[in-house]
Amino acid sequence: xxxxxxxxxxxxxxxxxxxxxxxxxxxxxxxxxxxxxxxxxxxxxxxxxxxxxxxxxxxxxxxxxxxxxxxxxxxxxxxxxxxxxxxxxxxxxxxxxxxxxxxxxxxxxxxxxxxxxxxxxxxxxxxxxxxxxxxxxxxxxxxxxxxxxxxxxxxxxxxxxxxxxxxxxxxxxxxxxxxxxxxxxxxxxxxxxxxxxxxxxxxxxxxxxxxxxxxxxxxxxxxxxxxxxxxxxxxxxxxxxxxxxxxxxxxxxxxxxxxxxxxxxxxxxxxxxxxxxxxxxxxxxxxxxxxxxxxxxxxxxxxxxxxxxxxxxxxxxxxxxxxxxxxxxxxxxxxxxxxxxxxxxxxxxxxxxxxxxxxxxxxxxxxxxxxxxxxxxxxxxxxxxxxxxxxxxxxxxxxxxxxxxxxxxxxxxxxxxxxxxxxxxxxxxxxxxxxxxxxxxxxxxxxxxxxxxxxxxxxxxxxxxxxxxxxxxxxxxxxxxxxxxxxxxxxxxxxxxxxxxxxxxxxxxxxxxxxxxxxxxxxxxxxxxxxxxxxxxxxxxxxxxxxxxxxxxxxxxxxxxxxxxxxxxxxxxxxxxxxxxxxxxxxxxxxxxxxxxxxxxxxxxxxxxxxxxxxxxxxxxxxxxxxxxxxxxxxxxxxxxxxxxxxxxxxxxxxxxxxxxxxxxxxxxxxxxxxxxxxxxxxxxxxxxxxxxxxxxxxxxxxxxxxxxxxxxxxxxxxxxxxxxxxxxxxxxxxxxxxxxxxxxxxxxxxxxxxx
Numbered sequence: 001x002x003x004x005x006x007x008x009x010x011x012x013x014x015x016x017x018x019x020x021x022x023x024x025x026x027x028x029x030x031x032x033x034x035x036x037x038x039x040x041x042x043x044x045x046x047x048x049x050x051x052x053x054x055x056x057x058x059x060x061x062x063x064x065x066x067x068x069x070x071x072x073x074x075x076x077x078x079x080x081x082x083x084x085x086x087x088x089x090x091x092x093x094x095x096x097x098x099x100x101x102x103x104x105x106x107x108x109x110x111x112x113x114x115x116x117x118x119x120x121x122x123x124x125x126x127x128x129x130x131x132x133x134x135x136x137x138x139x140x141x142x143x144x145x146x147x148x149x150x151x152x153x154x155x156x157x158x159x160x161x162x163x164x165x166x167x168x169x170x171x172x173x174x175x176x177x178x179x180x181x182x183x184x185x186x187x188x189x190x191x192x193x194x195x196x197x198x199x200x201x202x203x204x205x206x207x208x209x210x211x212x213x214x215x216x217x218x219x220x221x222x223x224x225x226x227x228x229x230x231x232x233x234x235x236x237x238x239x240x241x242x243x244x245x246x247x248x249x250x251x252x253x254x255x256x257x258x259x260x261x262x263x264x265x266x267x268x269x270x271x272x273x274x275x276x277x278x279x280x281x282x283x284x285x286x287x288x289x290x291x292x293x294x295x296x297x298x299x300x301x302x303x304x305x306x307x308x309x310x311x312x313x314x315x316x317x318x319x320x321x322x323x324x325x326x327x328x329x330x331x332x333x334x335x336x337x338x339x340x341x342x343x344x345x346x347x348x349x350x351x352x353x354x355x356x357x358x359x360x361x362x363x364x365x366x367x368x369x370x371x372x373x374x375x376x377x378x379x380x381x382x383x384x385x386x387x388x389x390x391x392x393x394x395x396x397x398x399x400x401x402x403x404x405x406x407x408x409x410x411x412x413x414x415x416x417x418x419x420x421x422x423x424x425x426x427x428x429x430x431x432x433x434x435x436x437x438x439x440x441x442x443x444x445x446x447x448x449x450x451x452x453x454x455x456x457x458x459x460x461x462x463x464x465x466x467x468x469x470x471x472x473x474x475x476x477x478x479x480x481x482x483x484x485x486x487x488x489x490x491x492x493x494x495x496x497x498x499x500x501x502x503x504x505x506x507x508x509x510x511x512x513x514x515x516x517x518x519x520x521x522x523x524x525x526x527x528x529x530x531x532x533x534x535x536x537x538x539x540x541x542x543x544x545x546x547x548x549x550x551x552x553x554x555x556x557x558x559x560x561x562x563x564x565x566x567x568x569x570x571x572x573x574x575x576x577x578x579x580x581x582x583x584x585x586x587x588x589x590x591x592x593x594x595x596x597x598x599x600x601x602x603x604x605x606x607x608x609x610x611x612x613x614x615x616x617x618x619x620x621x622x623x624x625x626x627x628x629x630x631x632x633x634x635x636x637x638x639x640x641x642x643x644x645x646x647x648x649x650x651x652x653x654x655x656x657x658x659x660x661x662x663x664x665x666x667x668x669x670x671x672x673x674x675x676x677x678x679x680x681x682x683x684x685x686x687x688x689x690x691x692x693x694x695x696x697x698x699x700x701x702x703x704x705x706x707x708x709x710x711x712x713x714x715x716x717x718x719x720x721x722x723x724x725x726x727x728x729x730x731x732x733x734x735x736x737x738x739x740x741x742x743x744x745x746x747x748x749x750x751x752x753x754x755x756x
Contacts, residue, residue: 003314010185010311010328013596014084021048022088027057028095030087030132033231035143038099040224045215057089057096063211065092066101070204071729077101077204078179078188078679080593080601083128083310090598093187098133101189102140102175103226104210109172110144116747119147119756121174123162124154125283125375127187128310130177137175137189138236142229146172147756151246152238156283156308158376159190163541164254165247167196170532170748181280181373181518183330183593184311194745197474197540200736240756248290251545259522259546260295263428264553271556273367274302277548278354280315280333281374282308288376288545300552304359312374316350321592330594335371335380336413336518337587338399348401348411357403360384365407366564368555372544378518379547381417383410383565396570397582397691414518415449415583415687416569417551422452422512423572424554425522426459429511434525439505443473446497446658447672448516450580450687451573458576461511462504465496467659467732468674472497473513473521474540478741480504481537485743497659497735510538516585516685520547532748580669582691586684586698588615593679608680613725614706615682616675619662621716621724623655624731631715639712644700659732671697 001009028038041055048056069077069092079092087095109118122137124130131154138148149171151157159176166174174192182188191199218224229235244250252260279285285306292298305313316331322339331337331349341347360367369382385393385400387408393400398416400408412420422442429435441462444452456463466472476494483492484507492504510523519542528536539546558568573581590608595601622639625631633652640649651667661674661683669688676683684702686694708721750756 001319003311003317006314006317006319006328007311009319010596011084013328014082017597018082018085018088021050021054022082022085022090025055026087027055028087028099028228030095030136035230035233036228038226038228040214040218040226042218042222044096045218059089059096059100059215062089062092062097063208063215066097067205067208070208071201078182078186080185080598081129081187082598083185086129086132088598090602095132095136098136098189099140099226099228100211100214101207102137103144104207104214105175105191106141106144106146107210108206109146113172113747117147117750118145118172118747119149119169119750120172121149121162121165121169121192122154122176123151123157123159123174124177125156125159126281126308126310127177127179127374128184129187130310133177133187133189134175135231136228137177139229139231139233140226142233142235143227145235147235147237149237149241151241154238156286157246158284158287158543158545160377160539160541160543160545161247161251161287163192163196164251164539164543165196166192166194167528167534167536167540168247168250168254168530169754170194170530170534172745172747176375178375180375181332181334181378183332184317185330185594192541195474195478195536195540197478198469198471200471200475202733237756240754246287248287248294252291252294254528254539255291255295255546255549257526258524259425259550259553263432264549265295265297267553267556267560268297268300268549271300271552271559273364273559274300275552275555276302276304276360276363276367276369278369278371279303279305280372281310281312282306283374284372284376284544288548291545297552315353317353318349327592328594328596329592333373334518335382336399336411336585346399348399351401351409351411356409360403360409366559368551368565369409370548370551372548373518376544377542378414379417379520379544379551380414380518381412381551381565383412384408385410385564385566389564389566392570393566396566396573398566398569410566412565412569413516413583413585414514414520415451415516417565418512418514418520419449419451419455419572420565420569421520421547421550421554423455423576424557425511425550426461429525437525438507438509440511441502441504441508442511443476443513445469445472445515446663447585447661447674447683447685448514449583450670451578451583454578454580455572455576458578462502462508463496464494464502464504465498465500465658467497467735468515468517468661469677470515470519470540470542472659472736473515475736475741477510477513477536477538477540478743479739480508480510481535482741482743483739484508484537485535495735495738498656498663513538514542516583522546522550531753579689580687582689582694583687584685584691584695584698586686586695586702588682588684588702590680590682605680611706612675612680612682615673615702615704616662616706617721617724618704618706618708618712619655619664619673619701620657620728621721623657623662624724624727625716625720626655627657627731630720635715639709639715642711643704643709647697647700657728657731659735669694669697671701673701
């Protein structure tokens with residue numbers, strides 16, 4: 001079924017599953033471009049009832065679920081939406097929720113910065129209703145006296161540019177509308193603070209509590225009025241972004257001091273074969289093509305899917321689910337997703353919808369394909385190789401899919417491609433005699449490759465491990481900066497989520513920050529300065545633009561040497577004494593996220609969350625109990641050996657709670673079991689010296705029901721088990737708050753810094 005037909009099927013199913021009372025209750029007329037007042041009523045807080053409460057929106061229940069997401073979210077408060085009727089409050093993301101959250105965030109900002117001029121940025125990618133959400137966000141803020149910077153005509157921009165500008169321009173923060181590489185019907189607001197990094201849970205809870213206050217006033221007074229400014233209010237500022245070319249020139253200035261230095265630009269310009277940029281969703285092209293043009297690199301690339309499309313050109317979309325049932329099913333746009341066909345063979349469902357067998361047939365062996373996602377912050381690296389290379393690829397642990405009878409497409413995990421990138425960048429720093437200017441370190445999530453730790457140890461690079469989520473990486477950056485600024489003569493010492501105290505040395509520099517899900521950033525050699533003089537050692541948000549430039553320079557260097565990426569990766573394993581060269585991720589989804597019936601979807605998600613939580617608690621409780629000395633490692637081995645008869649835990653060396661999951665360290669591998677922070681999913685990660693081994697452990701442990709055995713309950717009390725999630729949040733907050741960045745953000749005089 002083609003993309004257009006699939007999308008029409010999606011529309012039809014949404015239309016058929018939306019009741020008339022939703023279609024007819026357009027409680028906020030967002031098409032009204034004039035100023036107006038929305039009156040929040042007591043009836044809106046309660047459930048809909050045709051006879052007794054026809055104005056019911058069940059906002060009490062919406063807020064309860066929204067608060068739950070805010071407390072654990074790893075990348076914005078995400079959720080599905082009704083793509084045809086965005087005011088459908090039965091879905092987590094809706095017009096009412098966007099309005100209330102924006103209004104509450106604005107009130108929090110006004111309280112913090114009383115009497116100050118507040119400027120924020122609002123941006124979006126291509127998802128359904130993103131333009132409407134952005135318009136509403138800007139108008140709510142304008143009505144409260146907050147100035148909002150947007151692109152001309154409120155067009156799309158990448159998340160990394162929004163993040164960069166929030167820091168560079170010293171803004172109070174930003175709102176960015178995206179759900180990253182999630183399925184098409186999902187959306188979210190990624191809240192950016194004054195640093196340009198995503199909100200930590202405690203920052204999100206500030207505005208959630210403000211919504212609670214508003215609801216309490218509605219209960220007491222019956223109503224609460226929220227003003228919506230006109231769509232062309234003077235405080236919605238498109239002109240300033242035009243004067244700075246939407247921030248592109250500032251970003252290029254930043255790139256030239258880092259990955260787009262003269263050496264790398266020369267390398268890319270010497271490329272003989274073109275690199276392909278696969279622009280999923282279309283929103284990267286508008287910005288990145290201009291950056292590449294200004295760097296005189298555009299002729300070195302061919303683009304695919306440059307048109308902006310909220311259905312993402314049908315990428316990852318099917319008319320059957322993994323079991324073959326007839327329905328609309330979305331695998332997301334994560335190109336590294338692997339599943340099995342009905343014969344048990346591994347397949348790449350997202351890659352298979354890109355039609356590369358046809359599109360790549362005129363490109364030669366060695367062609368590199370760089371795939372980026374709708375908000376342009378993640379990167380997947382691929383390369384065309386000959387079919388004869390399959391035995392070597394399998395030995396090296398590189399996944400591939402056939403293109404035709406003679407060629408395959410190698411699909412590198414971020415663990416592999418980012419190892420290649422950090423090794424390349426280190427060599428560039430060494431060859432230019434810059435390596436010894438500073439002590440070096442990387443920041444990585446615990447779920448990322450063990451090979452990164454091994455590479456770092458071999459190269460005398462310190463490693464700081466953090467929970468999953470780029471905001472966690474940014475949080476460490478800020479802790480490092482605070483120590484550099486407050487005590488420049490002292491060594492910087494950081495405690496990571498594994499409980500290790502790591503001495504980074506005096507005035508250290510981060511050479512890489514990243515996570516296995518495809519997000520990365522390169523640290524700056526010179527401290528980055530905002531317009532008002534604030535300092536950063538790296539940007540706060542992952543950037544596929546930065547990743548594409550450094551990956552292109554790496555590809556150019558290998559082309560010059562006559563090497564493929566696979567050969568280069570194998571050489572890194574050998575020369576850096578890397579043992580854990582294999583890595584995997586097992587994704588266990590407990591329901592169909594694309595289900596159009598919100599009643600079924602809500603129940604399926606609730607049931608799935610119960611399964612996810614039960615699986616999580618089985619491991620989490622043991623990790624916390626071990627940390628508190630309530631259970632020995634030998635007892636844990638015994639429980640695991642009796643629970644998983646086909647696995648062996650004798651060489652388990654440690655078990656730890658790592659902020660959002662449980663990390664099991666063995667002498668030859670690690671396995672991490674982590675509940676998704678955004679959905680009813682379990683993620684099982686593994687890295688080690690034997691691929692089949694880590695695959696088996698991750699699959700079996702990730703899919704475990706979570707049933708506690710008699711042996712388990714004889715050692716760990718039911719009360720302790722029931723309180724484990726609450727205890728884990730306390731431990732997580734201890735980690736995030738230890739040596740926290742205490743620098744207060746001071747709003748500058750924008751007339752002096754920005755001429756606004």
